[in-house]
Amino acid sequence: MKKPIAIQGIKGSFHHEVAQRYFKTQTDVVECMTFDSTVDSLLNGDTDFIVMALENSIAGSIIPNYALIDRHNLLIVGEHYLDIQHNLMALANQSITDIKEVHSHPMALLQCKAFFKNYPHIKLVEAKDTADVAKQISDKNIKGIAAIASENAAELYDLEILAESIQTIKHNETRFVIVQRENEQQNLNTNNKASLKFELQHKRGSLAALLNVLSDCKLNLTKIQSLPKIETPWKYAFFVDVTFESYKDFEKAKSILNLMAENFKVLGEYKNARQ
Amino acid sequence: MKKPIAIQGIKGSFHHEVAQRYFKTQTDVVECMTFDSTVDSLLNGDTDFIVMALENSIAGSIIPNYALIDRHNLLIVGEHYLDIQHNLMALANQSITDIKEVHSHPMALLQCKAFFKNYPHIKLVEAKDTADVAKQISDKNIKGIAAIASENAAELYDLEILAESIQTIKHNETRFVIVQRENEQQNLNTNNKASLKFELQHKRGSLAALLNVLSDCKLNLTKIQSLPKIETPWKYAFFVDVTFESYKDFEKAKSILNLMAENFKVLGEYKNARQ
Structure with missing residues (x-):
């Protein structure tokens, strides 16, 4: 099972x-x-x-x-x-002026910040999970508190949607x-996307040289981010996503990166969800 | 004046x-x-x-x-x-078990999350500003609520520090x-750092080619981040910081990037604070 x-x-x-x-x-x-x-x-x-x-x-x-x-x-x-579409929801038969607090995940609160500027009487409170707030309101029959969650959650927990798609950026x-x-990775040569992590010495041209390798190996970059190394501020690691047509190209790139980059690591190989 | x-x-x-x-x-x-x-x-x-x-x-x-x-x-x-060192502070003569809510900026709450795992009775509430919470507690003599703020704020608003440096990562x-x-920029040739933004066609090797130019012009990368273009998910712009020794090198790079990258823009030129 x-x-x-x-x-x-x-x-x-x-x-x-x-x-x-x-x-x-x-x-x-x-x-x-x-x-x-x-x-x-x-x-x-x-x-x-x-x-x-x-x-x-x-x-x-x-x-x-x-x-x-x-x-x-x-x-x-x-x-x-x-x-992701965020909806404001509460127990039935309340209007938005009845709502005193909105509890939701920090990310949801952040994404809906502009909407709540028009409702300064509403206090925003951090919660662990968007749907859990909806469940609590429903289970405990709490009035005056609203959740920000999905249409699914409104249906599942029988809440009324007071405002739809309240996030600032609609898409x-x-x-x-x-x-x-x-230990359970299966490297399938049908995979055509990978997430990589590596570190580089802070030396002029080191990242360019590495990206040249990716390009020479016919890998396409879909994301790059330099990130501070935790506990070592301003020393950066790089997180990079690549797509490729031939798994052999990716294997070639891997063996070169292993030699060129410090602490090179494949975070995963998988199927590109955007073909 | x-x-x-x-x-x-x-x-x-x-x-x-x-x-x-x-x-x-x-x-x-x-x-x-x-x-x-x-x-x-x-x-x-x-x-x-x-x-x-x-x-x-x-x-x-x-x-x-x-x-x-x-x-x-x-x-x-x-x-x-x-x-940044975050300190938990409240009106004098209270212990941490007296504290029912902590109000602070979402970033401060996030950075101190692990500390509050040991105090599940404390509710975390988003506030606009770390120091403002300290001021409110002081002005209105509010018991049972604590702020996360700087030593400066504790001193300025006469609060007692209940726990020092409560952020998970100490540095x-x-x-x-x-x-x-x-319209007020002064390009000083004493500047040795710049923040750049550009967009690139999603084409293999386009970022590598551009970083090669930076490297050829003797510019050092201190940050790179691909960012989704707002309202156009998964089309990325790049934010890049560079340092350089000679302003002439930077000027040369600028004129090449102007030709190579889409919507190339200098977000600012300034003195590197890390020499």
Whole structure:
């Protein structure tokens, strides 16, 4: 029997939606309140996969999740893009003027900041999970508090949507990755995308030389980010995503990068979700 | 007479501290509750400079501030690095078990998340500004609520520090920039650092070719980040910082980048604060 999938949040969350869409037939989930605990459940074998948000078209990368994948030597084995629409919801028969507090995930609050400028009477409170707030409001019959969550959550927890798509930037896409334990990687030569991490000496031209290799090997860059090394501010590591047509090209690039870059690491090889 | 400096937050905030350290003799400030309103005060002429946090050694870039600088064609004319230490503070004669809520800026809450795992009875609430919470607690004599702010703020608003340096990663450096209106740039050939923005066609090798030019012109990369173009998810712009020894080298690179990259833009030229 297959193990359930670890998701951050509860049923009705965006992570749950991605699990359903990505795994289709198998959508049994372990609800985790933090990304750290999704990793715990993976490492102790309760689950074989995590669904984890990794970057967002508005706020950029979710750096702490890159750190989790890197620190625990996890592997990215798939990706999924979801267009996230935030809706304001509460128990039925309330108007927005009845709402005193909105509880939601910091990222959701950030993305809907402009909307709440028009409602200065509403206090924004951080919560662990968008859908969990919806569930709590429903379970405990709480009036005066609203959630920001998906249409799915409103339906699942029987709340009324007070305002639709309240995020400032209407096209709001998040990239989720499917993550697995290290020792279980299957390098399939049908993969055509990879996430890499490496470090470089702070020396003129070192990054250019490395990108030349990627280009010579016919790899296409879809993301690059220099990142401070934790506990060593302003020493940077690089996180790079590449796509390729031939797996042989990628293998060639890997063997060269192994020699050229410090601490070169493949965070995962998978199928490009954007063909 | 010189105009005051626009800061995000109030006196006692980290932005205030940077204003004092960077401008030394002139430290009169306009306290703004949002980064947007610092920009308003600059554009309507109330101030001639903004002090603005731009990146952090833990959470990475503050993307919305890059967007503000870019959208309003502001110029970065200086930078300052500050090692940020977060302290938990409240009215005197309370212990941490008396604290029911901590109000602070989302970034501060994020950076201190691990500390609060040990105090699950404390609710984390988003506030606009770290120092303002300290001021409110002091002004209104509020018990049971704590702030996360600087030592300066504790002193200024007469609060007691319940726990020092509560951020998870002890070395916690933030890079602030000094920002000015576009039409007032002075290109000084004593400048040795610059922030650039450009867009590239999603074509293999296009970024490598451009970095080769930077390297050939003897420019050193200190930061690179591909960023989604707002409202056009997964089309990326690049934000790059470079340092150089000779201003002539930089001028040469500029003229080549103007021809090679789409929408090439110098976000600012200034003195490298890390020599």
